[in-house]
Amino acid sequence: MTKPAPVLWWVRRDLRLADNPALTHAIASGGPVIPVFIHDDTVSGLGAAPKWRLGLGLEVFGKTLEGAGSRLILRRGDALEVLQELIEETGATAVVWSRAYDPDAIARDTDVKSALKDQGVAVESCAGHLLFEPWQVETKAGGYYKVYTPYWRAVRDDPVAACLPAPKQIAAPQEWPRSDRLSEWQMGAAMNRGADVVRAYACVGEAAALQRLEDFLDGPVEDYKEGRDYPDRHVTSGLSENLTYGEIASRRLWHAGRQALEQGAAGAEHFLKELVWREFAYHLAYHTPRMLTRNWREEWDDFNWRGDNDDAEKWRRGMTGEPMVDAAMRELYTTGTMHNRLRMIAGSYLTKHLLTDWRVGQAWFEETLIDWDPASNAMGWQWVAGSGPDASPFFRVFNPETQGEKFDGKQSYRDLYLKGGEDEEGRTPAEDFYKAIPRSWGITADTPRPDRMISLKEGRDRALAVYKGAKEQG
DNA sequence: TGAAATGTTGGGGCG
């Protein structure tokens, strides 16, 4: 009897052993499994922080695989060519991967799949990144959902498959193919001085993600419904970072949330709802991929957005003079994430008070967020700008000061980033900000806080006036 | 997953 041929497991955004249908599928073939990550155009095109964070994820995941008797093979180049080379080198007869859903990845994967099938290779793409495949959720009329609440109602009781166990051992090939060294890839090259700083705030890998989930279920979930709006309460799960790279499966979170709900955890339903926001973003992006780069509502193309500009540069640097906004922008640069409430506040300020195109903000988040996700980021920005399908109307302008009073009443969030002091982990975010930013920004601890560039009333009135003018013209 | 303007109500001070 001949031994089964090896299977290539094309590792992408699924850096985990547990709950991984693609891996389970590969193992089920009975042959050795060769995990390979390919540095192709979709990787070179990443923003500085997501690319760096992906590098950390790969480093940790390589070790995780070694713990299971396997390895992570790293190759650089065109995905199809790399896979073909590896098939040639290893004698693999099958390739399996976890589906991706953004248009570039879909186009690439479609080509790869048909080319490999043509040469007689068995190819399987598996679900795993989402709870619900975007094409499987339909309205009664057979279309896709454009509004969150009906989408939520449609999916909340849908069955979600049970979690899969992590394999203890993954069968290794007789001989491992050559691998690049991760350090050669220079994944952190664009991080300026930020890498060491943000590292202290990142939470990398499958084990860390599972621990994070446990910590969240152990208490914060109770207070999640209300507490998640308060950036100083640390009630959010923080798991978006891990979901982005697939270090934990969304369905693991789903089942955990459902279980917490059954056990009477007050905030569990809202946790599930937040997971479903992510699903909804993928649903929208799948059905209208132009959402990633263009106004979802096309009438917004006529709106006189400002392109990139000096005010936007101040916004990026946390130098608008608006404390809530500046604290938020510092949180982003220093930690690679931003509390959800602050994303709304900072986004509203850029698009409304500064009348700047949401895509300017989207691009900065893409550069700086370690939990960057194309669908969620685009949906969030279009939501706040008012150009999306289920958007806040344009005239809904957040007042950063009022928001500060409501959600940061003691100013502890603003103080932590603008004045100094330690966070609950003993880190010093304000000092860390000065360490992380480019010297060319010319900002140090001695730099005085800037005055507001525009009063909140003026900014609001101006935005509403421009909006009114555009509406009358359009 | 707003904000601000406007409207309504009801308690308390006071003549």
Place this chain on the structure above:
DNA sequence: ACGCCCCAACATTTC
């Protein structure tokens, strides 16, 4: 005890 005013505290409307 009463009307009047003030003004929070909500509630509703409008952008």
